[in-house]
Amino acid sequence: MADLTTDFLGIKSPNPFWLASAPPTDKEYNVRRAFEAGWGGVVWKTLGSDGPPVVNVNGPRYGVIHGADRRVLGLNNIELITDRPLDVNLEEITRVKKDYPDRALIVSLMVPCEEEAWKEVLPKVEATGADGIELNFGCPHGMSERGMGAAVGQVPEYIEMVTRWCKKYYSKPVIVKLTPNITDIRAPAEAAKRGGADAVSLINTINSIVSVDLDAMCPEPSIDGKGTHGGYCGPAVKPIAMSMVSEIARAPATAGFPISGIGGVTTWRDAAEYITLGCGNVQVCTAAMTYGFKVVQEMISGLSQWMDEKGHTSIQDFMGAAVPNTTDWQYLNLNYVAKASINQDDCISCGRCFAACEDTSHQAIAMSDDRKFSVVDAECVACNLCVEVCPVEGCITMVPQTAGSVDPRTGQTVDGSYANWTTHPNNPGACAAE
Amino acid sequence: MTSSMTPGIAANRLGQDELANNFADLHMPLQPHEVKVAADRCYFCHDAPCVTACPTDIDIPLFIRQISTGTPEAAAKTIFDMNILGGMCARVCPTEELCEQVCVREVAEGKPVEIGRLQRHATDTLMAQDAHPYKRAASTGKKVAIVGAGPAGLSCGHRLAMLGNEVMIYDANPKAGGLNEYGIAAYKSTNDFAQSEVDWLKSIGGITIENGQSLGRDIHLNQLASDFDAVFLSVGLGGVNALAIDGSEKDGVQDAVKFINDLRQSNDLATIPIGRNVVVIGGGMTAVDAAVQSKLLGAEQVTIAYRRGRDAMSASRYEQDLAASHGVKLLFNAQPNAVLGNGAATAVEFEYTAQNAGKLSGTGEMIQIAADQVFSAIGQTLNADVDLKLEGRKIAITGAGRTSRASVWAGGDCASGGNDLTVTAVAEGRDAAMDIHETLMGAA
Numbered sequence: 001m002a003d004l005t006t007d008f009l010g011i012k013s014p015n016p017f018w019l020a021s022a023p024p025t026d027k028e029y030n031v032r033r034a035f036e037a038g039w040g041g042v043v044w045k046t047l048g049s050d051g052p053p054v055v056n057v058n059g060p061r062y063g064v065i066h067g068a069d070r071r072v073l074g075l076n077n078i079e080l081i082t083d084r085p086l087d088v089n090l091e092e093i094t095r096v097k098k099d100y101p102d103r104a105l106i107v108s109l110m111v112p113c114e115e116e117a118w119k120e121v122l123p124k125v126e127a128t129g130a131d132g133i134e135l136n137f138g139c140p141h142g143m144s145e146r147g148m149g150a151a152v153g154q155v156p157e158y159i160e161m162v163t164r165w166c167k168k169y170y171s172k173p174v175i176v177k178l179t180p181n182i183t184d185i186r187a188p189a190e191a192a193k194r195g196g197a198d199a200v201s202l203i204n205t206i207n208s209i210v211s212v213d214l215d216a217m218c219p220e221p222s223i224d225g226k227g228t229h230g231g232y233c234g235p236a237v238k239p240i241a242m243s244m245v246s247e248i249a250r251a252p253a254t255a256g257f258p259i260s261g262i263g264g265v266t267t268w269r270d271a272a273e274y275i276t277l278g279c280g281n282v283q284v285c286t287a288a289m290t291y292g293f294k295v296v297q298e299m300i301s302g303l304s305q306w307m308d309e310k311g312h313t314s315i316q317d318f319m320g321a322a323v324p325n326t327t328d329w330q331y332l333n334l335n336y337v338a339k340a341s342i343n344q345d346d347c348i349s350c351g352r353c354f355a356a357c358e359d360t361s362h363q364a365i366a367m368s369d370d371r372k373f374s375v376v377d378a379e380c381v382a383c384n385l386c387v388e389v390c391p392v393e394g395c396i397t398m399v400p401q402t403a404g405s406v407d408p409r410t411g412q413t414v415d416g417s418y419a420n421w422t423t424h425p426n427n428p429g430a431c432a433a434e
Numbered sequence: 435m436t437s438s439m440t441p442g443i444a445a446n447r448l449g450q451d452e453l454a455n456n457f458a459d460l461h462m463p464l465q466p467h468e469v470k471v472a473a474d475r476c477y478f479c480h481d482a483p484c485v486t487a488c489p490t491d492i493d494i495p496l497f498i499r500q501i502s503t504g505t506p507e508a509a510a511k512t513i514f515d516m517n518i519l520g521g522m523c524a525r526v527c528p529t530e531e532l533c534e535q536v537c538v539r540e541v542a543e544g545k546p547v548e549i550g551r552l553q554r555h556a557t558d559t560l561m562a563q564d565a566h567p568y569k570r571a572a573s574t575g576k577k578v579a580i581v582g583a584g585p586a587g588l589s590c591g592h593r594l595a596m597l598g599n600e601v602m603i604y605d606a607n608p609k610a611g612g613l614n615e616y617g618i619a620a621y622k623s624t625n626d627f628a629q630s631e632v633d634w635l636k637s638i639g640g641i642t643i644e645n646g647q648s649l650g651r652d653i654h655l656n657q658l659a660s661d662f663d664a665v666f667l668s669v670g671l672g673g674v675n676a677l678a679i680d681g682s683e684k685d686g687v688q689d690a691v692k693f694i695n696d697l698r699q700s701n702d703l704a705t706i707p708i709g710r711n712v713v714v715i716g717g718g719m720t721a722v723d724a725a726v727q728s729k730l731l732g733a734e735q736v737t738i739a740y741r742r743g744r745d746a747m748s749a750s751r752y753e754q755d756l757a758a759s760h761g762v763k764l765l766f767n768a769q770p771n772a773v774l775g776n777g778a779a780t781a782v783e784f785e786y787t788a789q790n791a792g793k794l795s796g797t798g799e800m801i802q803i804a805a806d807q808v809f810s811a812i813g814q815t816l817n818a819d820v821d822l823k824l825e826g827r828k829i830a831i832t833g834a835g836r837t838s839r840a841s842v843w844a845g846g847d848c849a850s851g852g853n854d855l856t857v858t859a860v861a862e863g864r865d866a867a868m869d870i871h872e873t874l875m876g877a878a
Contacts, residue, residue, distance in 0.1 A: 068474040348542040351480030371483065391477050392542065 002307035004300060006040060006315050008280040009173040009198045009258055011131040013040035013104040016271060016315055017299050020262050020283035021045050021108035021134060021177070024293075026082055028092035031105075035096075037293035038300060041104025043201075043283060046081035046136045047089050049111045049121060054080045054143075060221035063210035065236060072290045074236035076210040078221060078228060080142045081110055086124070093128040106175065110136040110148050113158060115165050122169040132172045135162060135197075137188070138179035138204020140231045150204070153179035156191035163195025173198040175260060178244075180206050180237075185244040186251045199258035200248065201283060203241040205231025234286035238264030242277055246326045249278030255323075266295075268302025275315060276322035330421040337401040337414045338382040340364070340375045346395035347373060353386035353396060361385050378408040438710065438734040442778075442806050443686060445707045447732025453703045456730035460621040460756075461525075463558060464551050472548045473502035477538060484533035484549060489858040490517035494533060498552055510560030511567055513553055518592045518864070519585055521561055521631050522614050523857045524554035526622050528719075530752040532857070561630070566637045571598035576874045579604065579662040581649050584612020585856045586668035586846025588635055589863030590870075595640035597871045602662070604647035612670055613847075614856065616695045619723040620703075621730070649818050659841055664870045667829060667837070667844040668863060672817030677715065677810040681773030690714060690724035690811035697727055709807030712736045713782045715770050716811030717747040722754070724809045725762045736762045737803055741769035741787055742794060765803070769796060779808050816848050825850035835866030843870055 004015040018041035019025050019034050026045040034042055048054060056079055065074035082089055097105045107130045111117040125133060136143075137153030144150040152158045159176060166174045176192035178185060180203040189200050207229045211220045219227025241263025248254045261274030262283040271282045287295050312318050342353070342365075349371040357365040364379035365386060375386075387396045401407060403416025423430050436444045448456070464472060476498040484494040492513050500509035513520035529535075529550040537546035560567060576599045580587045583605035591601040609615050614628040636643070647653050649669055658665045674689045676682070686709065700706055708731040714721045717740035725738045738757060740747055743766050747754065754764060768784035775781065782805045785796040816827055823830045823838035828850045835843040845852075845862030852858045 069471060348538040349479075349483065350477045350538040351482070352477060355480035367481070371481075391538075 002304045002312060003314055004040075004304060004307075006281050008104070008260065009132065009175070011041070011104045011106075011173060012102070013281070014038075014102060015040035015296075015300055015303075016275065016281035017041075017265075017296050018043060018104060018106075018260070018281055018283045019288060020285040021106075021136065022285040022289075023077075023079060024285060024288050026084070028096055031092075031096050032099075034288075034293050035100045035103050038296045039103070039293065041106065041131075041281070043106040043108050043134050044089065044093055044130070046108040046110045046139070047086055047121070047125070048081050049117055050086045050124075053083045053085055056080055056083050057223050059223040063221045063230065065210055065234075072234060072286065074208075074210065074232055075234040075286045075289065076208045076221075076230040076232050077205070078141050078230040081108075081136070081139065086121075090124055090128055093125075093130055097129045097131075104132075105130045106132045106134050108134045108136050108177070110139065110143060113147060113152055113162060118162065118165040119169050122166065126170055126172065130172075132175060132198070133166065133170060134175040134177050134201060135166060136177055136204070137162075138177050138181075138202075140179060140181055140205055140207050141229060150179040150181055153177075153188055153204070154182050156187045159188050159191040160195035163192055163197045167196040175199045175201050177204055177262075178202040179204045180240060180244060185247055186254065189248045189251070189257070190253045193254055193257055199260060199280070200254075201260035201262055202244055202248075203237065203263045205233045206237055206240065208232030233263065234290075235264040235266050238266075238270060242274065245274065245279060246277045246323065249320060249323045250326055265299075268299045268306065271299060271303055272306060272318070273322075275319050277326065278320040278323050280315070280319065332420060333418045334421060334424060335415040335417060335419045337407050338398040339377050339380045339401060340382060340384075340386050340396055341399045342373055342375060342386075342396050343394070344372065346392050348392055348395075349373070350391060352389045352391065356385050356389045380409065438732045441710055443707045443709045446704050447708060448704070450704060453731070457620045457624070457703060459624050460619075461551055461554075464548070464555050469501060469506075469552065469555050472552055473498050475539060476502070476547045479538055483536035483538065484547075487532045487536045488516075489532070489853075489855065490520075490523070490861045490864070492516045492520065492553075494549055494553075497556055498547065498549070501552055501556055506556045506559040507563070507567075509556035513557055514560075514567060516864075517857065517860050518589055518635060519614075519631065519856070519860045520553060521557040521634075522585070522623065522628065523860065524550050524557055525627070526614075526618050527857050528750045528752065528855070531750045561634055566634065568592075568596050568638050570596055570639055573600075574598040574871075574874065576600065576663045577602065577661075578664045578666060578870060578874075579658045580666045580668060581605075581647075581653065581658070582612060582668035582670055582846065582848070583607075583610035583632070583643055583645075584668055584670050584846060584859065585614060586849075586859035586863035586866075587612070587666065588632065589860040590666045590668065590843075590845065590867040591641050591863075592635050592638060593864050593867035594871060595638050597867070599640070599871065599874070601641045603641065603643045604649070604653050605643060605645050606648035606669075606672070608645050610643050610645065612668075616698055617691065617720075618698075618856075619694070619727055620698055621727075649820070655820055655822075655842070659839070663841070663874055665842045666835070666863070666866055666870065667818075667820065667822075667842065667848060668846040668859070669816075669818045670847045671814035673815040674810070675813040675815060677770065677808075677812065679770050679772055681775065681779070682810075684773050684775050684779045685777060686775070686779035686806055687773055687808040687810065690716065690720050690809040691814065693809055694720065694723055694727065697731075703731065706731055708733050709805065710734045711804040712807045712809065713803055713805040714738045714809045714811055715782070716740065716809075716813075717742065717749060718811060718813070719749050719753060720814075721809075721811035722749045722757050722762075724811055726757050726760050728807070728809070729760045729762055733807075735804065737765050737805075738762055739765040739768045739770065739782070739784055739803070741767070743767055765801075768801065769794075771796075771800065773805075773808055774802065779805050781805050782808055814847075818848065834869035835862055836869065 006016040021043040061079045063076040067073045139149030176197040261279035266287040478495045497509040497512040534546035540546035580603040611628040712728040712733045714725040771783045786799045829844040835845040843866045846859035
């Protein structure tokens with residue numbers, strides 16, 4: 001069995017699966033259950049300054065986008081940071097860390113954007129023995145209205161400034177958690193790095209309204225007839241998060257900077273994908289909130305089996321392996337030609353590929369009187385829509401055309417060499433390849 | 435107190451509670467959660483095979499999508515647009531041989547989308563509301579007579595009324611509904627659904643039903659043809675093929691159609707006499723309905739004997755399995771030779787059969803099966819003396835139910851073609867109505 005031990009910023013954990021700062025990590029009781037279930041690490045739900053704790057709404061805090069069979073695809077929440085006293089949380093953190101020395105325990109923090117506030121809280125956190133801190137610069141609701149959370153994360157200068165304070169008053173690793181509610185994720189990542197952060201984690205939740213009550217004419221979750229945007233997470237946000245992760249991994253200024261990947265990790269495969277895009281570990285919330293802490297067992301066994309099959313002996317073996325293959329559109333090989341191919345043995349004749357292609361794409365699927373569906377190579381642009389709408393996984397595949405064969409759509413011979421937009425004759429800015 | 439073991443033919447074999455349980459809905463209505471799960475499974479196929487397989491061409495993927503988005507009333511409209519008896523068809527259609535047989539989920543997983551039960555959910559939802567979903571068009575001033583208030587006649591009548599025609603339906607029986615009311619197993623149409631459906635269908639207006647009017651006795655085709663602008667004949671198959679074997683006159687031998695009819699009309703199932711040993715002769719749905727209901731009434735041993743093999747049986751495999759699951763024994767390749775007994779039946783003697791050069795013939799080997807009661811379910815025949823061209827033993831039709839006589843249409847089981855299914859009768863009635871209407875409007 002592959003070794004899943006992870007060393008992230010010098011913080012060791014038995015596996016790369018950490019629970020993200022969120023409702024599941026708000027209390028000692030939950031965190032102990034998580035560690036017993038096998039989670040490698042926990043980011044304790046965000047602590048605020050000493051004094052009267054924040055208050056939460058007493059109505060619904062969550063809303064969901066469901067897929068078939070009420071599968072949770074996207075989860076939205078309007079919960080704030082911990083609403084329990086600071087000293088209670090600190091005591092619990094101290095106890096739990098002592099009892100689980102082999103697990104990673106990170107404390108998420110969010111205090112006002114004043115040096116004194118950070119100077120006051122950081123020594124208390126340091127005293128718990130926790131392994132590091134994560135700065136919550138991402139919470140998009142409630143706290144941001146008070147100048148914290150995403151209100152900081154959306155201003156790179158603030159990120160840099162607060163990170164510096166943290167490095168000044170705290171000796172252990174500092175992770176900066178980024179908000180996705182921004183146009184270019186590279187700017188806050190670079191700011192965190194400039195401020196001396198040890199890593200970034202992303203993404204925090206996305207501004208969202210998941211549904212509207214059509215009787216009450218009110219966004220949901222609705223609190224006594226009013227709703228507000230919440231933070232969106234779960235499987236639906238994974239593509240957005242992975243794109244942002246990849247941008248940080250690829251950018252020259254941040255390449256190689258440690259990243260903790262967050263956003264819709266539900267299975268071992270999701271985790272593996274994040275790691276190949278440059279993450280040193282992943283953080284999970286929605287999967288645990290949907291299925292309970294036991295889901296980590298599938299993540300552990302699945303990742304381990306896949307690593308064994310691929311011959312990977314550690315997470316490091318494939319960390320960032322997909323980054324060199326993540327490029328800009330202009331560098332994609334325009335000489336590459338594929339065609340869809342339908343495996344007739346697997347086809348169940350639903351005709352969804354036909355409807356999708358005929359109505360919304362390139363009329364490249366033919367349908368016979370006896371409901372046999374076949375690809376019309378002369379029309380197929382290999383868009384992949386048929387592959388994705390087919391209910392049977394693997395029934396339709398994209399087959400690369402061999403060099404030297406003729407593409408019946410264009411009448412041109414498939415060129416085995418690489419050529420991209422930068423040198424394409426239709427590109428006004430093209431420079432001829434010499 | 436009698437029991438299943440009481441010899442001969444006896445009533446009261448089972449208690450009221452057991453009978454009520456036995457004759458409850460064969461398929462219970464889907465509960466709200468089941469509806470969501472079942473509807474989620476539809477792939478919304480292009481040019482869906484289920485629609486092609488439906489004799490009434492209901493847009494099944496559309497109505498299931500309408501259910502899944504919380505609008506079962508819209509789903510019901512999609513169904514009723516094509517099949518105004520969609521409520522009954524949801525209960526009695528052999529979906530396993532029609533829509534569900536060709537569902538791509540059946541191909542992929544061996545588990546089709548539960549189209550029939552979803553259809554029932556939609557139609558029950560809309561029919562429970564106190565408003566008929568269709569409005570009549572302005573009056574055309576035309577009058578159409580329909581003979582037979584079964585599925586074909588009701589379907590034809592509703593469509594004609596909706597299009598603005600006046601419809602008079604004559605039926606020989608005391609109640610409308612035809613086979614829906616008299617001819618199907620009780621557990622497929624509970625809570626007097628057939629009559630509720632007739633009342634609901636009639637509520638569009640413009641439809642009058644006169645019962646106790648038998649063609650050739652009380653009403654006559656020539657008179658109808660002169661009194662009305664058009665006539666639609668949907669008299670069904672009123673006759674039954676006689677069991678022509680030795681001893682068929684003995685006590686305890688009766689036709690299955692009558693038994694099913696009596697059972698459906700009974701207010702107290704316990705009073706229906708049933709044999710300890712019952713033999714049903716035949717291989718169709720009537721045979722299965724009679725056999726299963728015999729068992730449900732408390733018969734100890736029930737056998738369906740069919741002269742050909744399983745594959746030739748017109749009752750579907752699903753129906754065969756339904757019978758078997760109720761403890762009915764299926765005997766194949768056995769043709770009746772004689773009913774034995776002194777005055778009353780005690781057994782039926784069968785001769786085994788084999789196919790020789792495509793012909794069925796007896797092998798000479800005999801078997802006797804104990805039988806206090808023998809139900810004959812060997813087919814029904816047209817029982818109306820009409821001066822119309824016949825095809826085989828049914829009224830010959832061309833196109834949308836046109837008979838050899840202008841202004842006379844026919845459909846349902848009495849007409850040529852078709853497959854004796856309720857849903858097919860509904861389609862034929864609907865299509866004939868459209869043709870009648872267009873003809874009367876001078877458009878055809």
